[in-house]
Amino acid sequence: MDAKQAVSPWKDTKDREHDRREKREAVLRVAAQAFCENGVRTTSLDEIAERLNVTKPTLYHYFRSKDEILAECVRIGLELxxxxxxxxxxxxRTARDRLEAALHRYAEIMTMDFGMCITRIGEAELPPQSRKAFRAHKRxxxxRIRSLIEEGVADGSISARDVRLTAFTVSGALNWIARWYDPDGPLKPHEIARSCVDILFEGLAPRVSKKPAECTRT
Amino acid sequence: MDAKQAVSPWKDTKDREHDRREKREAVLRVAAQAFCENGVRTTSLDEIAERLNVTKPTLYHYFRSKDEILAECVRIGLELxxxxxxxxxxxxRTARDRLEAALHRYAEIMTMDFGMCITRIGEAELPPQSRKAFRAHKRxxxxRIRSLIEEGVADGSISARDVRLTAFTVSGALNWIARWYDPDGPLKPHEIARSCVDILFEGLAPRVSKKPAECTRT
DNA sequence: TCACCATATTACTCGCCGGTAACTAGCGCG
DNA sequence: CGCGCTAGTTACCGGCGAGTAATATGGTGA
Known part of the structure; x- marks a missing residue:
C-alpha cells in the first residue's frame, strides 16, 4: 500500500514547477468545461474551485483574475x-490535401475542452483588452486558411470564387461542431471531422461523376 | 406645423395596445443589440434602459424579468x-430549389438583430426553463432542413451521405454569419447569403464540369 | 532548529445589478 | 370634477460573487 511511496520519494525541486503547471492547467480545463456548460458570467469562481475540491482563494495562487482564466482558456484553444x-x-501533395488535413484537425479540436471555448465563449464575454488579442489570433x-485556399485555386485543386467568404463559411461550419457535439453520442470526433470536411468539399449539389472517366457522354 | 395635429388627433383607444406593442418591441430590439455587442451578463438593465432614454423600472412595465427579455429575443429570432x-x-420545382431558397432566407436573417441573438447568445446563458424551449425550437x-435534404436526396437534386450531419454543417456555416457580419462592410446581406449558399452547394472541390454538356470525353 | 516560501484555508469587504415599493404626471370617461 | 388606469419616476433592498486580508500547514534549505 505504501510501497509505491518508497519507490518515488521525488527528492528533487525541479518538478515543483511541473506540479504547479499541472495544477494550473487543471484549473483551466475545469474552468473551460464549466464556462462551456453554464456560460461565463453564470459560472462563479467558487463553483470552479468546488469542482477542483479547493476554495476560491486558491485559484488566486495561479491566476490574477477571472478574466485571466477566461482569456487563457480561449488562448489555448486558438493556439491548438x-x-x-x-x-x-x-x-x-496538392493544396487541397493540405487544406483537407488542416480542416480535419480543426474539426477535431472543436470537440475538445479548449477548442469548444472558442465557439461557446463569445468574444462579447471577453474584456476589451483580451478581445483584441482574441481577434488578432483568429485573424x-x-x-492561414485563406492562404491554403488561394494555393488550391492556383494549383487547380480547389474551386472558390470569393476566398474570404469561403474561409468564413468553412470555419463557421467547423466552429459550430462545438455547439452540437456530444461526447456520449454515437460519432467519434474523427468521424465527425471526416464527414464534415467531406460535406464541405463535395457540396450539396450532386456531382455528375466522381471520376472523369465515368462521365456520361451527352 | 401644427396642421398635422389637427389631421390626426387619434381619438380612439385601439392603438393604445398598438403603442404598447411597439414599445415592447423597441425594448427587445435594443436589448438584442446590446446582448450581441456586450454579452448578456455584462449588459445591465440600466444600460438597456439608458439606450431607450428611460429608467430601469419602466422595463418592468413590459417584462417580468431580464430572463424574459432574453428569452423573447431568441424566440423571435427562431420564429423568423x-x-x-x-x-x-x-x-x-426540385427540393434543391426549395432548400436553396430556405437557406438563402436563413442566411439573411442571421444578419439581423434577432437572428444574431440565436448565434451570439449561447444557450448556456439561458435559464434552464427557456433553454428547453430554445432547444425544442431549434430542433x-x-x-425542417433535414426534411428538405431528404426530399432532395429522394428526387436526386441533392447529394448527402449523412443527412443529420449535413444539416448541422450547413446550419453551422450560416449561423456563423452572425459572428462576422459587419453592417458597414462592403457586402449586403443578400450578397452574403447568395455566396454562402453557393459555396455550400458547390463545395470546395472543383467540379469537372458545370453543365453535363460540357463534359469532356476521356 | 529556525527562517522561508508555497499552498491552501477561513472570514471578510464591497460594488454591482436584478428586482421592488411608493409616488407622480397625463389622459379618457362617467 | 374626480376616479382610475397606464406609463413613468426616484429611492431603496438584498444577494451574489469577485477579490482581499490574515492565518495555518508543511516541506526545504542553511
Missing part, C-alpha cells in the same frame, strides 16, 4: 488550432 | 427562421 493548421501545411488562423 | 423555412418549402428548424 493555429499549430494544427501550421503543421498541416507541411505535408500533402491569423483565418489567414 | 422557422417561418422563413416553412414559407420556402412551398415554391420551387424543429433542424427537422
Amino acid at each position: 488550432i493555429d499549430k494544427a493548421i501550421a503543421d498541416a501545411t507541411g505535408d500533402g 491569423k488562423i483565418d489567414e | 427562421i422557422d417561418k422563413a423555412i416553412a414559407d420556402a418549402t412551398g415554391d420551387g 424543429k428548424i433542424d427537422e
Whole structure:
C-alpha cells in the first residue's frame, strides 16, 4: 500500500514547477468545461474551485483574475488550432490535401475542452483588452486558411470564387461542431471531422461523376 | 406645423395596445443589440434602459424579468427562421430549389438583430426553463432542413451521405454569419447569403464540369 | 532548529445589478 | 370634477460573487 511511496520519494525541486503547471492547467480545463456548460458570467469562481475540491482563494495562487482564466482558456484553444493548421501545411501533395488535413484537425479540436471555448465563449464575454488579442489570433488562423485556399485555386485543386467568404463559411461550419457535439453520442470526433470536411468539399449539389472517366457522354 | 395635429388627433383607444406593442418591441430590439455587442451578463438593465432614454423600472412595465427579455429575443429570432423555412418549402420545382431558397432566407436573417441573438447568445446563458424551449425550437428548424435534404436526396437534386450531419454543417456555416457580419462592410446581406449558399452547394472541390454538356470525353 | 516560501484555508469587504415599493404626471370617461 | 388606469419616476433592498486580508500547514534549505 505504501510501497509505491518508497519507490518515488521525488527528492528533487525541479518538478515543483511541473506540479504547479499541472495544477494550473487543471484549473483551466475545469474552468473551460464549466464556462462551456453554464456560460461565463453564470459560472462563479467558487463553483470552479468546488469542482477542483479547493476554495476560491486558491485559484488566486495561479491566476490574477477571472478574466485571466477566461482569456487563457480561449488562448489555448486558438493556439491548438493555429499549430494544427501550421503543421498541416507541411505535408500533402496538392493544396487541397493540405487544406483537407488542416480542416480535419480543426474539426477535431472543436470537440475538445479548449477548442469548444472558442465557439461557446463569445468574444462579447471577453474584456476589451483580451478581445483584441482574441481577434488578432483568429485573424491569423483565418489567414492561414485563406492562404491554403488561394494555393488550391492556383494549383487547380480547389474551386472558390470569393476566398474570404469561403474561409468564413468553412470555419463557421467547423466552429459550430462545438455547439452540437456530444461526447456520449454515437460519432467519434474523427468521424465527425471526416464527414464534415467531406460535406464541405463535395457540396450539396450532386456531382455528375466522381471520376472523369465515368462521365456520361451527352 | 401644427396642421398635422389637427389631421390626426387619434381619438380612439385601439392603438393604445398598438403603442404598447411597439414599445415592447423597441425594448427587445435594443436589448438584442446590446446582448450581441456586450454579452448578456455584462449588459445591465440600466444600460438597456439608458439606450431607450428611460429608467430601469419602466422595463418592468413590459417584462417580468431580464430572463424574459432574453428569452423573447431568441424566440423571435427562431420564429423568423422557422417561418422563413416553412414559407420556402412551398415554391420551387426540385427540393434543391426549395432548400436553396430556405437557406438563402436563413442566411439573411442571421444578419439581423434577432437572428444574431440565436448565434451570439449561447444557450448556456439561458435559464434552464427557456433553454428547453430554445432547444425544442431549434430542433424543429433542424427537422425542417433535414426534411428538405431528404426530399432532395429522394428526387436526386441533392447529394448527402449523412443527412443529420449535413444539416448541422450547413446550419453551422450560416449561423456563423452572425459572428462576422459587419453592417458597414462592403457586402449586403443578400450578397452574403447568395455566396454562402453557393459555396455550400458547390463545395470546395472543383467540379469537372458545370453543365453535363460540357463534359469532356476521356 | 529556525527562517522561508508555497499552498491552501477561513472570514471578510464591497460594488454591482436584478428586482421592488411608493409616488407622480397625463389622459379618457362617467 | 374626480376616479382610475397606464406609463413613468426616484429611492431603496438584498444577494451574489469577485477579490482581499490574515492565518495555518508543511516541506526545504542553511
